[in-house]
Amino acid sequence: MKRKNLLGAFTLLLTGAIFGMALVTGFGWVRPNYADVQVGAKSAPEVTLTQDMMAFNNAFVNVSEKVTPSIVQISVVSETKSNFHDKFPFFFPFRDDIPREQQSAGSGVLISEDGYILTNNHVVENAKQVEVALYDKREYSATVIGTDPLTDLAVIKIDETDLPAAFLGNSDNIKVGQWVMAIGNPLSLSSTVTAGIISAKGRSLQIINDRYGVEYFIQTDAAINPGNSGGALVDLHGAVIGINTAIATDGVSARYIGYGFAIPANLAKTVAEDLIANGKVSRGYIGVSISDVDAATARAVGLDKPTGVMVQDVVEDGAAAASDIKAGDIILKIDEKEVRQTNELQNYVARQRAGHKVRLTIYRDGEELERYVTLKSKDDSGNVETTSAKDDGKKERDLDLKEENFENIGLTVKDLNTTELEKFNVDNGILITDVKSFGIAQKSRLVKGFVINKVNSDKQWIDISSVSRFSEIIDENKGQAILLSVVDGRGGSRIVGLEIPE
Numbered sequence: 379m380k381r382k383n384l385l386g387a388f389t390l391l392l393t394g395a396i397f398g399m400a401l402v403t404g405f406g407w408v409r410p411n412y413a414d415v416q417v418g419a420k421s422a423p424e425v426t427l428t429q430d431m432m433a434f435n436n437a438f439v440n441v442s443e444k445v446t447p448s449i450v451q452i453s454v455v456s457e458t459k460s461n462f463h464d465k466f467p468f469f470f471p472f473r474d475d476i477p478r479e480q481q482s483a484g485s486g487v488l489i490s491e492d493g494y495i496l497t498n499n500h501v502v503e504n505a506k507q508v509e510v511a512l513y514d515k516r517e518y519s520a521t522v523i524g525t526d527p528l529t530d531l532a533v534i535k536i537d538e539t540d541l542p543a544a545f546l547g548n549s550d551n552i553k554v555g556q557w558v559m560a561i562g563n564p565l566s567l568s569s570t571v572t573a574g575i576i577s578a579k580g581r582s583l584q585i586i587n588d589r590y591g592v593e594y595f596i597q598t599d600a601a602i603n604p605g606n607s608g609g610a611l612v613d614l615h616g617a618v619i620g621i622n623t624a625i626a627t628d629g630v631s632a633r634y635i636g637y638g639f640a641i642p643a644n645l646a647k648t649v650a651e652d653l654i655a656n657g658k659v660s661r662g663y664i665g666v667s668i669s670d671v672d673a674a675t676a677r678a679v680g681l682d683k684p685t686g687v688m689v690q691d692v693v694e695d696g697a698a699a700a701s702d703i704k705a706g707d708i709i710l711k712i713d714e715k716e717v718r719q720t721n722e723l724q725n726y727v728a729r730q731r732a733g734h735k736v737r738l739t740i741y742r743d744g745e746e747l748e749r750y751v752t753l754k755s756k757d758d759s760g761n762v763e764t765t766s767a768k769d770d771g772k773k774e775r776d777l778d779l780k781e782e783n784f785e786n787i788g789l790t791v792k793d794l795n796t797t798e799l800e801k802f803n804v805d806n807g808i809l810i811t812d813v814k815s816f817g818i819a820q821k822s823r824l825v826k827g828f829v830i831n832k833v834n835s836d837k838q839w840i841d842i843s844s845v846s847r848f849s850e851i852i853d854e855n856k857g858q859a860i861l862l863s864v865v866d867g868r869g870g871s872r873i874v875g876l877e878i879p880e
Contacts, residue, residue, distance in 0.1 A: 788817020
């Protein structure tokens with residue numbers, strides 16, 4: 379009997395041990411009560427944020443809450459024509475240029491409480507129908523008030539009041555490296571906020587295909603994608619400092635790969651005010667063609683360093699022509715603003731209206747001069763006309779034409795014959811027949827097929843009528859820099875600086 383009791387007790391202990399092991403090892407025979415399971419740590423992580431860190435974080439939150447209601451989503455139905463027939467007329471004999479409709483989308487910024495919206499010209503270009511969706515999901519039909527292709531800006535309007543207008547800040551005060559936020563509707567994802575810094579200022583991308591186009595973009599690494607166009611680039615005070623316009627892509631996906639670009643708010647504000655008041659922009663022009671000043675040009679004219687922009691052409695009867703501005707002048711300042719590159723001058727002038735007077739500080743023949751220019755509208759500026767007196771008594775000079783290779787410059791030139799003189803509409807000059815890759819001449823933007831008709835040496839312009847004369851000037855200026863007047867085959871001319879090695 380005692381033995382049976384011991385055997386029973388042992389069996390009971392063994393059963394209990396096995397059952398305990400099942401609970402501990404998780405054989406799955408006994409399932410716990412999930413109501414008793416605690417998810418996550420029992421206490422908050424012990425991470426201390428300083429007041430500065432909290433303020434920095436809250437700045438992004440506050441700006442997002444403040445500005446996002448001012449950003450709208452724009453849907454556009456526009457007309458487009460297909461040129462497919464022009465590529466394959468044999469296989470498709472019927473014309474294929476009948477207008478077709480396409481739909482696109484973008485963003486916009488409310489700039490007034492009564493419904494004016496700033497966006498990109500390319501968002502509403504050729505629009506037949508424009509629809510606007512607000513942050514609170516209200517939807518409206520919109521009217522295009524005006525467009526400005528030269529800055530890629532446009533203004534549209536909806537009929538509503540008491541709208542949350544954004545504040546347009548002073549884009550002249552922005553700094554490279556400061557934090558910014560891009561707010562818009564990329565890839566049809568409404569009210570999207572991204573953050574980054576200002577990567578650069580004053581970028582020219584050559585995307586506005588017009589000689590009068592104004593490109594002075596703010597570059598940012600805040601993510602911008604298709605659909606962001608027309609949205610806001612905002613600083614941490616909540617001020618709109620740019621209108622998002624373009625992105626750097628890989629050329630295939632058309633998606634963001636690191637950088638986006640925005641039109642400065644100061645330029646956008648001026649354009650918007652004109653479009654709202656007049657339906658068009660009353661922009662003023664100086665009436666000059668300009669180029670950047672490189673190191674060779676600076677040295678040739680006697681500047682200590684490359685700065686300012688060089689006047690290449692002066693528009694006949696334009697504003698500059700009436701104010702004693704000449705080709706070869708270097709514009710150092712406009713009003714009190716220093717000018718270091720061409721689009722800086724263009725951006726400043728683009729914000730002024732026709733009739734406004736500006737003060738130019740120019741460098742000419744080793745002196746700084748001041749000239750006051752009253753800006754004219756483009757229609758009043760006329761066109762650049764290249765005139766050259768015809769010499770009916772020109773002698774045939776096709777015999778004994780000389781060609782010479784200046785190896786140390788990377789330039790080959792030859793004398794012009796009578797036919798070539800007439801082709802380029804010049805009385806004298808030498809033809810550039812070859813420019814060596816990576817040589818000094820290529821660095822100075824000299825191009826095969828252009829004509830050198832003048833050289834400025836020791837502050838005097840000298841007509842170049844032969845390769846021999848050009849060679850003499852090169853020899854006289856070894857170790858120096860000279861200016862060349864160059865004519866292209868379309869009647870245009872420009873001035874470039876050329877370093878002459880020892």
